[in-house]
Amino acid sequence: MTAAASPEPGPGLDSQDRITEEIESIARDYVAGTESQPRLDYPPYRSSLLRHPTKAPEPVDPEGVELVAPVFGELDLDASEADLTLQHDREPIGERMILTGRVVDGDGRPVRRQLVEIWQANAAGRYIHERDQHPAPLDPGFTGMGRCLTDEEGRYRFTTIRPGPYPWRNHRNAWRPAHIHFSLFGTEFTQRMVTQMYFPGDPLFPLDPIFRSVVDPAARARLIAAYDHDLTTPEWATGYRWDIVLTGPHRTLIEAGDR
Amino acid sequence: MSPVPTAGQTVGPFFGYALPFPHDSELVVPGSAGAITLSGVVRDGRGEPVPDAILELWQPDADGNVVRREGSLRRANAPAVFTGFGRASTDADGHYCFTTVVPGASFFSVTVFARGLLNRLFTRAYLPEAADAFLEQLEPARRSTLVTARDETGLVFDIHLQGERETVFLTYPRLEP
Numbered sequence: 001m002t003a004a005a006s007p008e009p010g011p012g013l014d015s016q017d018r019i020t021e022e023i024e025s026i027a028r029d030y031v032a033g034t035e036s037q038p039r040l041d042y043p044p045y046r047s048s049l050l051r052h053p054t055k056a057p058e059p060v061d062p063e064g065v066e067l068v069a070p071v072f073g074e075l076d077l078d079a080s081e082a083d084l085t086l087q088h089d090r091e092p093i094g095e096r097m098i099l100t101g102r103v104v105d106g107d108g109r110p111v112r113r114q115l116v117e118i119w120q121a122n123a124a125g126r127y128i129h130e131r132d133q134h135p136a137p138l139d140p141g142f143t144g145m146g147r148c149l150t151d152e153e154g155r156y157r158f159t160t161i162r163p164g165p166y167p168w169r170n171h172r173n174a175w176r177p178a179h180i181h182f183s184l185f186g187t188e189f190t191q192r193m194v195t196q197m198y199f200p201g202d203p204l205f206p207l208d209p210i211f212r213s214v215v216d217p218a219a220r221a222r223l224i225a226a227y228d229h230d231l232t233t234p235e236w237a238t239g240y241r242w243d244i245v246l247t248g249p250h251r252t253l254i255e256a257g258d259r
Numbered sequence: 260m261s262p263v264p265t266a267g268q269t270v271g272p273f274f275g276y277a278l279p280f281p282h283d284s285e286l287v288v289p290g291s292a293g294a295i296t297l298s299g300v301v302r303d304g305r306g307e308p309v310p311d312a313i314l315e316l317w318q319p320d321a322d323g324n325v326v327r328r329e330g331s332l333r334r335a336n337a338p339a340v341f342t343g344f345g346r347a348s349t350d351a352d353g354h355y356c357f358t359t360v361v362p363g364a365s366f367f368s369v370t371v372f373a374r375g376l377l378n379r380l381f382t383r384a385y386l387p388e389a390a391d392a393f394l395e396q397l398e399p400a401r402r403s404t405l406v407t408a409r410d411e412t413g414l415v416f417d418i419h420l421q422g423e424r425e426t427v428f429l430t431y432p433r434l435e436p
């Protein structure tokens with residue numbers, strides 16, 4: 001890549017070695033089992049420096065709307081939005097894959113009939129977003145955005161192609177491991193979350209400050225989908241499975257048979 | 260044993276073609292009876308605007324009812340149907356704007372997502388005259404970050420992710436560290 005192609009300056013960026021040293025130093029000081037979420041204050045991810053609150057969040061008991069989630073349904077989306085390979089008049093290039101899993105709450109109950117949104121880069125690691133200008137091809141057969149509703153068991157299911165890794169400018173020669181962004185709602189607004197799903201065995205894992213901002217190794221492992229050969233379809237698509245656990249809920253669920 | 264909640268991750272810089280939807284920030288039709296704006300600027304720790312944030316608004320209707328109605332994502336088809344949910348992305352100046360109604364409750368529920376923000380943040384935008392036990396126990400300077408101000412078209416709620424005027428963000432029981 002030439003410097004002219006970069007909207008942000010190349011010179012002055014830290015090296016991967018420097019970032020890795022910071023990542024490993026934080027990891028050495030971490031007491032295992034004490035965290036499950038990413039740190040908001042994670043200096044190796046340079047964009048977080050001025051964008052993390054420095055004061056502890058204020059504890060509050062949820063009330064009113066916070067105890068309910070927005071409702072989505074058939075009015076909001078078409079079933080076809082769950083297949084990211086059929087959004088254009090040609091098929092996308094790349095490894096076709098089926099991605100499925102369950103969304104459950106903190107008590108293990110399925111989150112039913114709720115919205116799941118995903119977005120991702122194409123097989124070459126390029127996002128269709130205007131801000132992604134790195135020299136990898138756009139794919140006229142692929143947008144990289146999908147939606148579906150979970151079923152009665154909390155299951156979601158998408159057909160897509162496997163995204164590629166892509167370069168970014170957190171530091172020199174920074175590359176994100178391949179990932180798919182997920183946006184999730186629960187039964188209460190306090191369960192709202194956005195996260196990223198990764199693929200098994202990615203060699204970029206140790207080097208990536210966004211993945212490593214989840215300092216707990218077991219919590220990071222839960223962000224990685226599992227290859228599932230039973231889901232793989234002959235002559236058609238590979239299969240990956242990834243389950244998501246939301247926080248809460250707070251309301252006592254008294255509906256009979258709710259499990 | 261309860262399952263452990265999945266870790267959040269940043270929304271990143273490329274949500275712009277995925278999370279926004281037509282009329283996402285218009286919970287009611289602009290100019291309709293009772294319509295107001297809820298708007299503001301999202302700023303970082305240096306006071307610079309954050310141009311790549313997206314906010315979500317979730318609120319009761321004007322009578323205080325929490326509606327359980329689908330159709331937010333297809334608002335263009337039924338613009339008069341109030342669902343209580345909306346999204347607004349910040350522009351190049353960090354500015355966002357919802358068109359909605361004054362809720363029949365003391366606050367709007369707001370979530371904040373941005374590039375550089377590693378997990379979503381929860382907060383409340385209280386009506387100017389609202390008072391409750393939670394607000395009362397905050398020191399005045401902190402309390403003021405949660406209270407909207409009036410302008411000529413509605414209510415203003417600026418969000419400071421960091422710094423002297425840092426917005427009070429919330430944690431609820433069972434939200435994991």
